Amino acid sequence: MNESKIKLTKLEKYWILYDVGNSAFILLVSTIIPIYFKNIAMSNGISAANSTAYWSYAISISTLVVAILGPILGTLADTKGYKKPLFILFLMLGVLGCAALSLPFSWIAFLTVFVFAKVGISGSFIFYDSMLSDITTDDKMDYLSSLGYAWGYIGSCIPFTISLILILFADKLNISTTFATSIAFILNSAWWFIITIPLLRNYNQIHYIEVKKHAMMKAFKRLWDVFKDIKNQKEIFTYLLAFFFYIDGVYTIIEMATSYGKDVGIGDNDLLLALLLTQVVAFPFAIIFGRLSKKFKTKNLINVCIIGYFLIALFALQLDKTWEFWFLAVCVAIFQGGIQAFSRSYFAKIIPKEKSSEYFGLYDIFGKGASFIGALLMGISTQISGNSKTGVAFIGVMFIIGFIVFQRAVKIGSTKN
Template sequence: MSVPSSKNKWLTKDVFNWSLFDFANSTFATIIVAFVYAIYFKKVVALNEPVADFYWSTAINISMIIVAVLSPVLGAASDHFSCKKKYLFFFTFLCIISTAFLYFITEGMVLWGMILFILANIGFQAGLGFYDAFIKEISEHKNYNRVSSLGYAVGYLGSLASLAAVIVLQDTPRLTFLACAGMFLLFSLPIFLFVKEKKKEAEVEPGNFVKIGFKRTIETLKHIKNFRNIKLFLFSYFLYIDGVNTIIFFSANFAQTTLNFSIADLILFFIIVQVTALLGSFLFGWIADKTSTKKTLIFIILSWAVLTLMVFFANDKTTFLVIGAFAGTFLGSSQALSRSFFGKLIPDEKKTEFYGFYSLFEKTSTILGPLTFGLVSWLTGNQRYAVLSIIVFFVAGFLLFRKVKENPDPVLPDGV
């Protein structure tokens, strides 16, 4: 597949078909991770016991640790053999099947409820590294912000479609798990059917997939000291995206437990967040193109810290809904611009491998944040203190990110 020339528009068929996968996986992120299953697990499966938050954060952590270990190795090997799509398909299928089987989870089935969620989340999270790496094949460097922002915007359309399914099936929440699996399957098909993976022109050295993956990962780790700018970004990303992901995991839980949101209130909250997130993806993508991606991300990170502090003091539903509207504008943009910013820093020859490291830092970050939130909530019996702890991640992430160079010298595959 050839990369679009500068004369072509940035919105190509490949870009559109690629973006539909964001629509597909957003159904899982909304229905399973952030909303229906997250609440169903606590209220029904875990019988609303005080330890339910800890069970949920443990399931998240186990899945993230597994993905964190797998991502760089699989990414390195898929770069070597040019087989991103094959592994994207495997993990997508794992997520879809496991999600469908959540239909059979009922009261008290904590262990099976955790196991199926862990498998589904492994499929969802592991696939993202392969999906993200396609951005360097379907788009030019100058269009990364637009393309990445489009993906997240289309993803939020998927979230709105998911909420429509939730509204229709709100009296039978288990059916929403089947609806999620069906939508994920349907909208993931375009990337598998129509987007071609760029194959290496040089002859590929034969060998065991896993062995080569470990070999290339170890080589990169040995040279990681030479990738100082990339290393700085990854550690800063580890911190600030930890705060974002923790908010995603526990927002519905906090709204219902602390502010007594009803299901109707939660649906309204998520509609507001998804609409503003869609708009924010385009707005801040445009701002980043007009100013700089780094300055835009700094503003977004600091805004997250302020909004998190406001949640600590929120005492009524209206205030929380207003905060949610502002948070939504930063949600898609913080993810989209981070993805495109990283794409500008890494060498083309190791794109999937480095996006594997990107995935590793993102996934391991979601171990610390949710675990901190779950433990603080459990030990204090007050979710507000758990919310306050999230601010630390945004502040620390900002302090590191401001040292990252936005336009460094070109990076060779070995970092020198």
């Protein structure tokens, strides 16, 4: 299909809008929130290394919660009439959690509220990603998935830029930096919710399993059947294993970039502006990768992205200058949208559509499990060595393992087909 002739339906556009909405919070998680937390923690006598470790542990806890709940909720969501309500539940947990971060908490309470907000957004992705098979067709999945990330990157820049102006020019506005940051949290939560309204009003579940009663009990039984059956679906299982390893590095880099940059001496303003640049650069490259999916096989594009991220991890090991962080931010932007979009669409195409939420629940286990381990390794290695660079070395190894296992998954898939 020629991408120039692709016309998106209204529902496909509304689905993309959720990426635009939630990306505002995701950008906060990788920029303003960790800086704000580290400043609170360090003002209470906590060292830079320990504050990075505590931030890592908070991310690990939130991802572990979703990894445990994901497959259960995903399986339940495949039941007729359940996907949208569950999506709304986790959406509101994330939105309200983001807004609640504006309250004057201690550093421990702030981390606790952050965990709830992070569980909300991560849980919503289980249902949002699985909507892909209801929203579009197989031949448009790569392109639509890429567009979601692309518009998410550039769209999130709107509330983020306003937030950044408030924080950087707080003195000139005669408000404190703390108050400016509180306004930013409320602004981004409102943006997230309002942008999502069109999807909430128009989405209807098409692929589902009909269950007239005892939906929860039957969901557990279906989940057990999926776990038993997954060992016989070698392509899906091997792909999930590969995804676990390589996405570990991706998520950890996204979530820990600001803390890592601050530890190696990058100033707050440079951190925020460099990561804003990441969003701007990621927008055209996500679209470029979407178009490349019409000319090259998805597996080859995933390979390119994994290799790109491995080289990024190697470069980060010696990072100690501001310009290097800016350069790293651009490099991350080039591959970030592609690897996330193609991972999502590749998986959506190899699983049974009527069980999409069940399988995306498993997808979330492997993705969130990877994020949990990556952040945990980063935290532990940083506390033991007193240097964040030790954790980056672990990330590089994960990319190597992920690349090797992915080749095996592709081979199994080609043999089956």
